[in-house]
Amino acid sequence: MEQTAEVQDREDSLKGVGCSRKRKEDARFVQGTGRYTDDFKFPGMLFADMVRSPYAHARIKSINKEKALALPGVHAVLTADDLKPLNLHWMPTLAGDVQAVLADEKVHFQYQEVAVVIADDRYIAADAIELVEVEYEELEVLVDAHRAMDSDAPVLREDLVGKMDGAHSKRVHDNHIFNWQAGDKEATDRVFEQAEVTVKQDMYYPRVHPCPMETCGCVASFDKINEHLTVHITSQAPHVVRTVVSMLSGIPESKIRIISPDIGGGFGNKVGIYPGYVVSIVASIVLGVPVKWVEDRMENISTTAFARDYHMTGEIAADKEGRIKALRVNVLADHGAFDACADPSKFPAGLMHICTGSYDVPVAHLNVDGVYTNKAPGGVAYRCSFRVTEAVYVIERTMDVLAQKLGIDKAELRRRNFVKVEQFPYKTCLGWELDSGDYHTALEKVLNAVDYDALRKEQQEKRAQGELMGIGLCTFTEIVGAGPSRNCDILGVGMFDSAEIRVHPTGSVMARMGTITQGQGHQTTYAQIIASELGISSDEISIEEGDTDTAPYGLGTYGSRSTPVGGAATAVAARKIRAKAQKIAAHLLEVSENDLEWEVDRFKVKGVPGQEKTMKEVAWAAYNNVPEGMEPGLEAVDYYDPPNFTYPFGIYLCVLDIDKRTGETTVRRFYALDDCGTRINPMIIEGQIHGGLTEGFAVAMGQEMPFDEQGNLLGNTLMDYFVPTFVETPHWETDYTVTPSPHHPLGAKGVAESPHVGSIPCFTSAIVDAFAHLDVTHMDMPHSAWRVWQKVHELGLDTPA
Amino acid sequence: MAKQHVSFNLNGKQVDALVEPRELLVHTIRETLSLTGTHIGCESSHCGACTVDLDGKSVKSCTVLSMQADGSELKTVEGLADAEGLHAVQQAFIQEHGLQCGFCTPGMLIRAYRFLQENPNPTEEEIRWGMSGNLCRCTGYQNIVKAVQTAAQTLQQA
Structure with a gap:
């Protein structure tokens, strides 16, 4: 017993996997000594600011820079014509399209970058952009995606006229980007023709913006003497930025250093390559001094990376008991003026074909058409894995509609259709292999925790009194950790990730990864993984990311890929080190490797108490006493190409009350059960879930980017764009089950995006549920008081009986 | 000028x-x-x-x-910190995991520092209203509320 307690003490002192270790990052952040992009200041640094278009669609007749150039402190004003000789006036997007860096003859969306001013400071730059005179000729504007492929629709992309071979398919209209399909259309249609029951629901997932606290920006510093470029940048994928900058500029990657310093939240907003980055780099190369560009909040919401904007139709064919026989999903995707979606190259609709959800669906068909409109480009994964948010929304909403049509409780309908625990690994009819799951257990846990039957009874009573109470349910499966390089790449680079671990002679560790934290706490959690693998306290392990000169190449952090891919690389690299350490330990103890066993932090000779070497002793020996023929040192690198995605899942339940007089909603209870497999740091997991739920709440209840008929964006400040405060944000209850991933070295699956993905349909489910007894089957987001009140009013519920 | x-x-x-x-x-x-x-x-x-x-x-x-x-x-x-070390609000934010990306944190801390002088023993609702001029996109606020409560206790005991 004594020995067990001693071993346990040693294990606890590692603060490894499973420990709610306090974060290493916090000490600098609470003292204001974090270093974010805008905090970097270099001698001679100039500031860039953008002249932007007031129109959504217009021809540029002339640009007059003279007055701006005459302003003292202005160094340059650049337009597309200035970038043309460098062939940098257009740039490739991650989606196989091109995007104007500065508007070339035409503007395609409001706030598009037309010219850039470089000046001594941000005040002078701001003055100067007002002095740049641009003459426009307005053109007919296309706002409504449903009109994009009409025969009389204005043609947006004149550069593509006649080029009917798109990056992903034939284009059938000048405003068409691609058609993309998955599944068996004919077989699906046949099932629908013969089905006992079918339901069909149109729904719109509004255009929203990730809106991190820190906007996007960079400082480009070109050293003319050494022809070396350093860029401090708000990027979730610094290594990809280095590759793209090299391809665009012709500067060898070895002479480009990209540094993602502390990042003030990303949520997908900081994956793309934006015109502001490109022009800052060009300006620094031309002027030979550092150039800083930092967008303001309006520029952020208006131009850098919207998300969603999917017009979807979900259809289910089922039998009378509600067993799903087929699923059909149709999507019209509004990609804005340039297709700049950040998806793995082969998937123009991201991972939308995970839309069969948590259910055993025999056959399905997904059809997606992408179109151009006069809106900003983007289509990023806002706290989600490449359109999984849209996929979960369409299946969960359509399931609710089916439940309502059949008069089956929505929890019971899910029970009948869940993939059963014994069916894993489960191949979906749209081509994924769900690695693991136990949906039934998780559902029952949640229903019991909230006393679902009592809630339904209370709802009956409330309805009898004319009150509106809604119970929402979402039983989702995510697909994260992109991804296997056989089907996932960005610009041709496989979506592996990497870790490099060095054990120093005295047994402390420095490790670097190809990912980059933006609040997820990588400096804390990666160290925990290494601690458990190597038996060295996480307090003695330093983690570094984001500097392409020192970190191994990786694809970055988005789509919940850090733990599934970077975390796996970390575990495998650590195991390589332990394998070498075992050989050294055997040499020191003069036994065969196979005679050793591992215990927490040391190798022990089996059956011989006291004969042991700790990892620290081995580390020292690695630098002075290794077996003959072995190279000294103790370090390893791993580039991990995952065999599959991971599939975290969750069961969310929401209870809310609606005030009939005002349409205001009060979220009474929100219960979130997540299963992310092995839990590395429960404290951080819970924090990530709180944040994801709050961002989901924001999307469901208030976020939207509305446009008028002229393509004017009507909500691009924090006055108009809904970011919940302390006051609106509900209280969150969290719970978990643990179903480890069978293919991940630690069994971990990723977690931070699940709460965003899963909560949004849960809120809609609850809102609609409040009106379900009045035959309402769906209401589009956002469920703001005004919109909910309109429904109340339409149903005549606000007039006294 | x-x-x-x-x-x-x-x-x-x-x-x-x-x-x-x-x-x-x-x-x-x-x-x-x-x-x-x-x-x-x-x-x-x-x-x-x-x-x-x-x-x-x-x-x-x-x-x-x-x-x-x-x-x-x-x-x-x-x-906020002095020769004695971190201020109670700074310690509480670390203790209760009241920060993630850290970008809103300085503003949150300096507001919490003043708020707890205005109201040394606040209820949760008073904290939520008293801090509502500061936005956070990462935490969902729940742990920041806890951190302010923890800091209030520490400061009361001091």
């Missing part, structure tokens, strides 16, 4: 600066005085990342002219 001389007490030290009449306090603090803990999130008083303590009040320094701070007592996040 001719620069003007301003002088104020910043984190316990008297400082002088030359500022443009139109210069915003957040820029003077960050650019001229090189204290970059105070952040810019929206430049329109909504997000609170730039919150500083000005003469005993929480203000958003992105919408205060530096000239208005002439002769004032200013405190930024850099002035």
Whole structure:
């Protein structure tokens, strides 16, 4: 017993996997000594600011820079014509399209970058952009995606006229980007023709913006003497930025250093390559001094990376008991003026074909058409894995509609259709292999925790009194950790990730990864993984990311890929080190490797108490006493190409009350059960879930980017764009089950995006549920008081009986 | 534009600066005085990342002219810790996992520092209203509320 307690003490002192270790990052952040992009200041640094278009669609007749150039402190004003000789006036997007860096003859969306001013400071730059005179000729504007492929629709992309071979398919209209399909259309249609029951629901997932606290920006510093470029940048994928900058500029990657310093939240907003980055780099190369560009909040919401904007139709064919026989999903995707979606190259609709959800669906068909409109480009994964948010929304909403049509409780309908625990690994009819799951257990846990039957009874009573109470349910499966390089790449680079671990002679560790934290706490959690693998306290392990000169190449952090891919690389690299350490330990103890066993932090000779070497002793020996023929040192690198995605899942339940007089909603209870497999740091997991739920709440209840008929964006400040405060944000209850991933070295699956993905349909489910007894089957987001009140009013519920 | 001389007490030290009449306090603090803990999130008083303590009040320094701070007592996040170590609000934010990306944190801390002097023993609802001028996108606020409660307890016991 004594020995067990001693071993346990040693294990606890590692603060490894499973420990709610306090974060290493916090000490600098609470003292204001974090270093974010805008905090970097270099001698001679100039500031860039953008002249932007007031129109959504217009021809540029002339640009007059003279007055701006005459302003003292202005160094340059650049337009597309200035970038043309460098062939940098257009740039490739991650989606196989091109995007104007500065508007070339035409503007395609409001706030598009037309010219850039470089000046001594941000005040002078701001003055100067007002002095740049641009003459426009307005053109007919296309706002409504449903009109994009009409025969009389204005043609947006004149550069593509006649080029009917798109990056992903034939284009059938000048405003068409691609058609993309998955599944068996004919077989699906046949099932629908013969089905006992079918339901069909149109729904719109509004255009929203990730809106991190820190906007996007960079400082480009070109050293003319050494022809070396350093860029401090708000990027979730610094290594990809280095590759793209090299391809665009012709500067060898070895002479480009990209540094993602502390990042003030990303949520997908900081994956793309934006015109502001490109022009800052060009300006620094031309002027030979550092150039800083930092967008303001309006520029952020208006131009850098919207998300969603999917017009979807979900259809289910089922039998009378509600067993799903087929699923059909149709999507019209509004990609804005340039297709700049950040998806793995082969998937123009991201991972939308995970839309069969948590259910055993025999056959399905997904059809997606992408179109151009006069809106900003983007289509990023806002706290989600490449359109999984849209996929979960369409299946969960359509399931609710089916439940309502059949008069089956929505929890019971899910029970009948869940993939059963014994069916894993489960191949979906749209081509994924769900690695693991136990949906039934998780559902029952949640229903019991909230006393679902009592809630339904209370709802009956409330309805009898004319009150509106809604119970929402979402039983989702995510697909994260992109991804296997056989089907996932960005610009041709496989979506592996990497870790490099060095054990120093005295047994402390420095490790670097190809990912980059933006609040997820990588400096804390990666160290925990290494601690458990190597038996060295996480307090003695330093983690570094984001500097392409020192970190191994990786694809970055988005789509919940850090733990599934970077975390796996970390575990495998650590195991390589332990394998070498075992050989050294055997040499020191003069036994065969196979005679050793591992215990927490040391190798022990089996059956011989006291004969042991700790990892620290081995580390020292690695630098002075290794077996003959072995190279000294103790370090390893791993580039991990995952065999599959991971599939975290969750069961969310929401209870809310609606005030009939005002349409205001009060979220009474929100219960979130997540299963992310092995839990590395429960404290951080819970924090990530709180944040994801709050961002989901924001999307469901208030976020939207509305446009008028002229393509004017009507909500691009924090006055108009809904970011919940302390006051609106509900209280969150969290719970978990643990179903480890069978293919991940630690069994971990990723977690931070699940709460965003899963909560949004849960809120809609609850809102609609409040009106379900009045035959309402769906209401589009956002469920703001005004919109909910309109429904109340339409149903005549606000007039006294 | 001719620069003007301003002088104020910043984190316990008297400082002088030359500022443009139109210069915003957040820029003077960050650019001229090189204290970059105070952040810019929206430049329109909504997000609170730039919150500083000005003469005993929480203000958003992105919408205060530096000239208005002439002769004032200013405190930024850099002035919270002292020779004894971190301030109770800083410790509580670490303890309760009240931060993630850290960008809103300086503003949150400097607001919490003032709020707990205005209301040393707040209820959860009072905390939520009292801190509602500061936005956070990462935490969902729940752990920040806990952190303010923890800091309140520590400060009461001190």
